[in-house]
Amino acid sequence: MVAALLSSILKLLEIIAAEEAKQRGTLVGDVAEEFTMLSNKLKDIIDVLEDADKKMSTDREYIRGPMDKLTDAAYDLVDVLDEWITTLRINGVGKTSNLKAKVGSYVTHFFHTDQVVTPGDLAFKLKGINHSLNLMDMAVGTVSVNLGVRFKMRYSRFLTHTTDVSVSELVGRDKVIQDIVRTVLYWSTEEGRKLVKTICVVGMGGLGKTTVAEQVYSEVRSHFHNGIWVCVSDVFDEKKVAKAIIAQVERVAVDSLDSFPLVTLHERIRRSVSGNKFFLVLDDVCTNDMRHWEAVIQNFEHGAQGTFYGMGVEARWDLEDFGRRISKKCKGLPLAAKTLGGLLRVKSSREGWETILNTEIWALDTAHQKDFVSLLLSYYDLPLPLKQCFKYCAVFPEDFEYDGETIIYHWMAQRYLGWDNDKDLELKGREYISYLAACSFFQDFLPDTDSLKSTWKMHDIMHDFAEFLMNNDEIVIEVMNPGGNSMIDLSATKARYLTALIPEGCCLPTSIYGAEKLHSLVIISGENAITNEAVQIIFNQAKRLRLVDFGCHNALVDTIPKEIGNLIHLSHINLSGSKIKELPRSLFELPNLQYLNLDNCESLENLPDEIGNLINLRHINFSGSKIKGLPGSLCKLHNLRYLNLNNCKALEDLPNQIGKLIKLIHLGTLHCDRLACYPKSARRLTNLRQLHGIVLRADRDDPKEFALGDLENLDHLRELSMVLKGNAVNERELKRAKFENKTHLKEIKVE
Structure with missing residues (x-):
């Protein structure tokens, strides 16, 4: 973990250097040289510590002390650099001095000065960081490391599962079976060609062809993403074969595929095996008509190459x-x-x-x-x-x-x-x-x-292996305090990640000692497990939190305390299922917030204009709330990718400026019964992948309302569900929508 943390520090220094240069015009003289020296030193330490991770497995007790100190120092340094970047970015966009003061407090503490450290005090900060790295370098020198071999993997594939067939014992065909197995596993292919390799086992009935195939299948199955076994029988029914293949690859019932035409089934096969290695057995084939074979095999041409592709x-x-x-x-x-x-x-x-x-x-x-x-x-x-x-x-x-x-x-x-x-x-x-x-x-x-x-x-x-690697950086604890209060004591640990499991009838303690350094707090609980008092105390204690995930069913929480504004590192907050009625102003001063989940917060009715301050927000979920509309300032969130308003029964309109959210990938307004229309500007959301519950005019091109033809440039769509207005579908609008260009589209639903 230390090497990864120092790699993060290296990246943070690069970001700081770029931001400082941007605000100052350039990095000059000693400052630029200092940055270079720090970067080189970090790279050297990282090289050693990547191998120290391996050494931890054998000499864990011998190097645990130095490694723990290194880890703790690295976490602290990540925190201060994160705040430094936040300070620079706030300064760059002219945020309020109140927020600047909050951000500067920890930076000041780290550099042991009573003065507020401003972005201009660059040389002073670099000396502090250099001092920290020198201490790390000394600690690294106490760790004896035998350098091992490093590899870099350069591949990506998907893992899937299929059902195995039974294997019968076969005597006297060992050489035949092993020849086929070697041919399957070691088959060479010319570079650059994607050929589906085929082996035919032929002979009269009763010779054991199926049994040979079963033995081969059993031996090679583990080398492939998909193993598929289809019994063809006397008549080669293309649709039956296609359904059998899909049923095994996608693990669905064959009957559920009855209504699909053959062309759709073939398309599903192509999608299912694309980029994967597959082993297909067509058993009991009684036809030699190549047209049947070609109809099946063309669906498999985009599979992955074998394990030893290109080798003799x-x-x-x-x-x-x-x-x-x-x-x-x-x-x-x-x-x-x-x-x-x-x-x-x-x-x-x-x-x-x-x-x-x-x-x-x-x-x-x-x-x-x-x-x-x-x-x-x-x-x-x-x-x-x-x-x-x-x-x-x-x-x-x-x-x-x-x-x-x-x-x-x-x-x-x-x-x-x-x-x-x-x-x-x-x-x-x-x-x-x-x-x-x-x-x-x-x-x-x-x-x-x-x-x-x-x-x-x-x-x-x-x-267990992941916990072994974490080496006490995380703690998963079960809170058992039925009918009373208790506390969690982390003071003797170096934990940065806390997960509390709270069974029914118990509550999150109001006191977590040693929470000051926590980066992550995850609560997995039943209903009424988190009180407003506990949340307030936690937000006062754990000011370095990046993530707060209170899961769902925490119906006892009805207020987000203003102390949330202290969490200037906070990137992720999940308060789904709570009874909050409004959001505090301090929430909208969080400069690093990316994820805000208020799913199923049924009492939430209003969103303030300040939501537009969350310029780094990427994901908002207000599904199931009582909000009637979105403030126009929300359209300032130029980094927003995901906006979920499903089941907002009171939602009546969307802001006219919604077209400014050009990075939006997902927009959901399913079951928003009062939503009369989408604004015309939504046609500019050309990055959308999922568009659920869009209300549009189908009978004409309206100057204000989103119409069917306004889908014309939304060519990245994969899923589309529409609520059509009007008593007919206008042929001109349908043509203008250009559905023929939407080649990624997998699903359309229409009301």
Whole structure:
């Protein structure tokens, strides 16, 4: 974790240098030289500490003291640099002096001065940072590290599951089966060509063709994302075959596909296997009509290449001995073999596999005690940002059902996806999820049309592994205080991430000792578990919080205390299900807020104009509230990507300036029964991917109201649900909408 933190510090220094140069015109003389020196020193320390992470597995007690001090100092430095950046940006846009004073307080404390440190005191600050890095450098010098081998993985794939077929014992066909298995796994393909490889097993009935196929299927299935087995029988029914393929890949009932035409079924197959490796068995095929085969095979041309793509047969066979010896080290653990297989896939050379076989990590006593050796090999191979993202999953309890929206916005709050708010961080988060799934760190995916809503779980062993890596940076605690109060004491720990599990009948304590350094507070509870008093005290104590997630059903909370304005680092707040009636003005002074979830806050009626101050806000969810309209100032939120107003029964209109939200990807107004129309300016929202519940005129091109034809430039849409006004669909408007250009569109619903 220390290397990742120092990598964040390096990035923060780059941002500060750019912002200082922007406001000053340039960085001159000693200042520019100081920045260069700090950057170089950080890079050297990071190189050493990446390997110190590995050393922690063997000599954990020997280096724990220095590493803990390094971690603590790095966290403090991240906090102060974060505040420095906030100060610079507030200064750049001319925010109120009240907010500037709040931001400057911790910076002043860090640099041990009674004077408010202004953005201009650059040389003074750099000396303080340099002093901190010198102390870190000395601590690093006490850590003995044997440098290991580093790899960088450069692939991304999705993990899916299918049902296995039964395997019968077969005698006398071993050589045939092994020849087919080798052909399947080691098949060479010309570079740049995407050919679907085919093997035909032919012969008269009763020779054992199906049994051979079952044996091959059983041996190679684990090497593919999708294993598909379809019994064709006498008549080659293309629709029946297509439905059987989809049912296995998407894990749906065959009957649910009856109403779809063949062309739609083929399109679903193409989407399902795109970018994936698949192994398809068509059993009991009695036709030699190539037209049937071509109709099926064209849907598979966009699958991924095999594991040893581009290698010759002899080179691949040369790896077999190493593979068998490595597999023995997994000691029969399927999860270990599966995770390590992802690593071997991209190290497909004799030297790469030999290095993995001989790495000293196999000898680590601590890791062996917990069966983590093979997991460590795959973990160390992850790029640095993904290491942070995986370890962070330990803040959730075992058996937690993760979803894309929750985990991505949690990662964003901790800055694991970067510091540039202009970039599509949500897309980067989806890529990270796919990467970790490809390495088998996540499992049991349930896909959704909106990838942010896809869910998955983490194996218990993998969750234990994440906690092992966190090394006491996080604490998951169950609060048991039925009928009375209690306290949480973190003062003896270095924890930055606290998750409190509160069963029915218990409440969050009003006192959390040692909360001053917390970055994350997650509450998983039943109803009435969080009081207004507890929230107020927490916001007074934990001023470095980046994330506050109170989950849902916390109906006892009816007020957000004004003390929330103290949390100048806060990026993420989830108060869904609370009874709040209004939002405090201090909430709209939070300069770093990106995520605001007030889903199912049924008593919330008004939004103040100050909401336009939250210029970094990316995600707002007011679903189920009683708000009647949105203030025009909301349209100043030029970074907004997600706006959910579903089930706002009292909502009557949207601001005319809504077209200014040009980065908006998701807009939802489903079941907003009083919403009479969308403003015309909404046609400028050309980045929209999901547009749910849009009210539009279908009978004419209205000068003020959004009409059907105004969809013409919304070509990125993937999901669209419309409420049509008028007694007919105007043919000219339908033509102007240009649906033929909306090639990403998967779903349309019309009322």
